Amino acid sequence: xxxxxxxxxxxxxxxxxxxxxxxxxxxxxxxxxxxxxxxxxxxxxxxxxxxxxxxxxxxxxxxxxxxxxxxxxxxxxxxxxxxxxxxxxxxxx
Amino acid sequence: xxxxxxxxxxxxxxxxxxxxxxxxxxxxxxxxxxxxxxxxxxxxxxxxxxxxxxxxxxxxxxxxxxxxxxxxxxxxxxxxxxxxxxxxxxxxxxxxxxxxxxxxxxxxxxxxxxxxxxxxxxxxxxxxxxxxxxxxxxxxxxxxxxxxxxxxxxxxxxxxxxxxxxxxxxxxxxxxxxxxxxxxxxxxxxxxxxxxxxxxxxxxxxxxxxxxxxxxxxxxxxxxxxxxxxxxxxxxxxxxxxxxxxxxxxxxxxxxxxxxxxxxxxxxxxxxxxxxxxxxxxxxxxxxxxxxxxxxxxxxxxxxxxxxxxxxxxxxxxxxxxxxxxxxxxxxxxxxxxxxxxxxxxxxxxxxxxxxxx
Amino acid sequence: xxxxxxxxxxxxxxxxxxxxxxxxxxxxxxxxxxxxxxxxxxxxxxxxxxxxxxxxxxxxxxxxxxxxxxxxxxxxxxxxxxxxxxxxxxxxxxxxxxxxxxxxxxxxxxxxxxxxxxxxxxxxxxxxxxxxxxxxxxxxxxxxxxxxxxxxxxxxxxxxxxxxxxxxxxxxxxxxxxxxxxxxxxxxxxxxxxxxxxxxxxxxxxxxxxxxxxxxxxxxxxxxxxxxxxxxxxxxxxxxxxxxxxxxxxxxxxxxxxxxxxxxxxxxxxxxxxxxxxxxxxxxxxxxxxxxxxxxxxxxxxxxxxxxxxxxxx
Numbered sequence: 001x002x003x004x005x006x007x008x009x010x011x012x013x014x015x016x017x018x019x020x021x022x023x024x025x026x027x028x029x030x031x032x033x034x035x036x037x038x039x040x041x042x043x044x045x046x047x048x049x050x051x052x053x054x055x056x057x058x059x060x061x062x063x064x065x066x067x068x069x070x071x072x073x074x075x076x077x078x079x080x081x082x083x084x085x086x087x088x089x090x091x092x093x
Numbered sequence: 094x095x096x097x098x099x100x101x102x103x104x105x106x107x108x109x110x111x112x113x114x115x116x117x118x119x120x121x122x123x124x125x126x127x128x129x130x131x132x133x134x135x136x137x138x139x140x141x142x143x144x145x146x147x148x149x150x151x152x153x154x155x156x157x158x159x160x161x162x163x164x165x166x167x168x169x170x171x172x173x174x175x176x177x178x179x180x181x182x183x184x185x186x187x188x189x190x191x192x193x194x195x196x197x198x199x200x201x202x203x204x205x206x207x208x209x210x211x212x213x214x215x216x217x218x219x220x221x222x223x224x225x226x227x228x229x230x231x232x233x234x235x236x237x238x239x240x241x242x243x244x245x246x247x248x249x250x251x252x253x254x255x256x257x258x259x260x261x262x263x264x265x266x267x268x269x270x271x272x273x274x275x276x277x278x279x280x281x282x283x284x285x286x287x288x289x290x291x292x293x294x295x296x297x298x299x300x301x302x303x304x305x306x307x308x309x310x311x312x313x314x315x316x317x318x319x320x321x322x323x324x325x326x327x328x329x330x331x332x333x334x335x336x337x338x339x340x341x342x343x344x345x346x347x348x349x350x351x352x353x354x355x356x357x358x359x360x361x362x363x364x365x366x367x368x369x370x371x372x373x374x375x376x377x378x379x380x381x382x383x384x385x386x387x388x389x390x391x392x393x394x395x396x397x398x399x400x401x402x403x404x405x406x407x408x409x410x411x412x413x414x415x416x417x418x419x420x421x422x423x424x425x426x427x428x429x430x431x432x433x434x435x436x437x438x439x440x441x442x443x444x445x446x447x448x449x450x451x
Numbered sequence: 452x453x454x455x456x457x458x459x460x461x462x463x464x465x466x467x468x469x470x471x472x473x474x475x476x477x478x479x480x481x482x483x484x485x486x487x488x489x490x491x492x493x494x495x496x497x498x499x500x501x502x503x504x505x506x507x508x509x510x511x512x513x514x515x516x517x518x519x520x521x522x523x524x525x526x527x528x529x530x531x532x533x534x535x536x537x538x539x540x541x542x543x544x545x546x547x548x549x550x551x552x553x554x555x556x557x558x559x560x561x562x563x564x565x566x567x568x569x570x571x572x573x574x575x576x577x578x579x580x581x582x583x584x585x586x587x588x589x590x591x592x593x594x595x596x597x598x599x600x601x602x603x604x605x606x607x608x609x610x611x612x613x614x615x616x617x618x619x620x621x622x623x624x625x626x627x628x629x630x631x632x633x634x635x636x637x638x639x640x641x642x643x644x645x646x647x648x649x650x651x652x653x654x655x656x657x658x659x660x661x662x663x664x665x666x667x668x669x670x671x672x673x674x675x676x677x678x679x680x681x682x683x684x685x686x687x688x689x690x691x692x693x694x695x696x697x698x699x700x701x702x703x704x705x706x707x708x709x710x711x712x713x714x715x716x717x718x719x720x721x722x723x724x725x726x727x728x729x730x731x732x733x734x735x736x737x738x739x740x741x742x743x744x745x746x747x748x749x750x751x752x753x754x755x756x757x758x759x760x761x762x763x764x765x
Binding site: 114115116118119123126127148150151153154156157158160161163164167406407408 | 562563711714
């Protein structure tokens with residue numbers, strides 16, 4: 001079971017400062033203001049679908065996660081993935 | 094019999110529109126907007142590569158309406174994805190009706206068609222599991238009034254409409270295409286048994302072609318809201334033109350109308366489709382459904398009523414009888430669906446007891 | 452020919468019979484009414500607007516009438532009809548002119564989909580437009596009225612229309628709607644400004660409309676590049692303060708104030724991205740109009756587009 005983007009053609013985004021990103025989902029028609037971490041997850045899933053563990057590893061580096069413990073970090077990533085799922089941007093399959 | 098209204102000209106022969114004067118366009122835009130057919134006219138012209146020849150001002154109105162219809166199609170797809178998710182575990186295929194079916198089956202009747210609710214039909218025995226699954230996924234009952242709830246559940250062919258708490262979208266879950274109390278009783282089991290999976294889906298179905306036409310006919314001639322009457326007739330016209338390519342369609346249609354006891358609505362549907370929209374109907378077809386024809390006096394009055402009420406509610410399409418015609422048809426539609434004692438009770442209750450919405 | 456070419460009685464007669472084809476910005480409205488206060492309001496505030504006389508095509512057909520019911524004898528009302536059909540609940544007859552203004556806004560905001568439409572006041576100076584989106588009560592119209600009386604061109608008091616095809620702003624100069632204390636504030640600020648009669652007890656309190664400056668009406672066909680998105684907020688006693696707003700935040704807030712962002716789908720997202728990318732975005736708090744004029748006078752457009760935007764399909 002892996003996380004993947006709903007559809008690569010359906011998601012557009014823009015950002016001006018890397019801190020916050022605006023994502024548009026052309027399937028739901030909804031626009032979301034996302035944190036840098038959430039954007040990194042989506043950009044990561046653009047490459048390939050991943051399970052939560054692999055995703056956590058990949059993101060830990062990019063987000064310089066040494067400040068938090070592993071457990072906390074993967075808990076946060078899980079939470080984030082569920083949020084993105086609720087928004088209809090990613091799905092689990 | 095019917096004056097040459099611009100709206101009918103536009104639907105019958107869109108290619109003739111390019112010679113319209115600006116004041117004619119002005120009137121056509123008003124009529125089409127009232128009939129909710131502006132986007133359809135835009136698409137009819139665009140298919141014929143004639144949109145560019147429409148003067149800029151009216152063209153802009155056509156294009157404005159197209160934006161709405163494009164958004165609409167996107168929203169319908171998304172909504173159906175959500176409904177499929179919600180009903181994933183119920184184990185009953187979702188059978189889409191009317192607008193949602195046309196959109197998902199990519200039928201020409203979907204072009205530029207706007208509608209507010211998604212209609213689905215499920216076996217009566219599955220109603221409560223479907224309702225529960227929808228509630229679990231965020232849809233909630235809209236009619237909180239105990240009378241309305243009981244009215245729907247006792248007499249109607251559908252659950253009270255359910256609205257999604259976040260998206261505000263409405264779904265109507267039917268178990269039949271006419272109320273239990275109506276004089277006609279098309280067998281839902283037969284309709285469901287003949288329903289066909291949509292291309293590329295294993296959980297969504299639509300009615301078979303003949304059944305889709307019959308449902309559209311039933312909907313138009315047993316509906317109490319005729320303000321969308323012309324749009325509904327356009328559905329019928331468009332479905333007939335599209336399905337007439339199927340080799341056995343017309344035979345299937347008349348056989349099926351007999352089988353389901355829907356000769357009368359089919360008779361009217363064909364009569365008015367031909368009359369208003371020049372729908373090509375094979376000559377043998379009208380004879381094949383002659384026993385759906387009412388007696389001459391009834392037919393005379395029905396013609397008088399529908400010839401007015403099917404046109405857009407715009408002053409250019411109205412005469413002194415139009416208002417009365419719409420009123421009579423409201424009572425008629427309610428009458429057709431319910432025996433008389435019940436009718437009195439419902440009208441009485443609606444008039445005097447139901448809380449007024451603010 | 453402008454409305455001012457008609458005498459009050461000619462105008463009244465036309466409004467009653469065939470109606471007038473009134474040109475506001477790029478729209479033509481066919482307006483009929485028998486209500487005297489509406490005819491007066493048109494004669495006063497729309498004097499400089501052109502009448503379309505030939506080859507009439509109206510974008511919107513509206514009329515203001517009195518409903519035929521018993522109430523007409525003791526509590527007269529007014530109805531707004533669009534294509535001959537009621538759109539809103541009737542209002543007291545006294546509110547007929549404000550109802551016309553609200554109805555005209557409704558006509559545009561529910562139909563015009565070749566533009567991204569934002570609920571905002573828009574003014575222009577030196578070829579660049581400032582969009583001021585704001586919820587009611589933020590003092591956007593007050594600020595707008597002050598600016599257009601101090602050298603800024605009025606583009607619109609209520610509706611920023613941003614053409615999807617090229618991002619240009621299409622002017623729609625119409626009377627500026629003022630509420631409650633703002634009416635007297637602007638009267639004192641610009642004694643020469645022309646106002647419609649005050650109408651009390653509307654849904655928005657007491658309202659009056661200020662006539663759009665003649666120059667802005669003449670130049671209504673000149674489209675403009677947007678350079679600033681400014682969220683005004685009136686705060687009693689506050690020192691005027693212009694604060695940079697992160698563009699992603701501005702994006703979401705403008706979308707929140709848009710009538711059709713969501714309807715436009717991907718087109719809307721792209722138009723909004725371009726708009727925000729071309730604009731400097733600010734929160735603006737103020738209490739004194741003169742301070743606001745000074746700060747607006749010092750606004751400069753960004754040197755070139757930011758181009759920091761990463762806009763892409765994944």
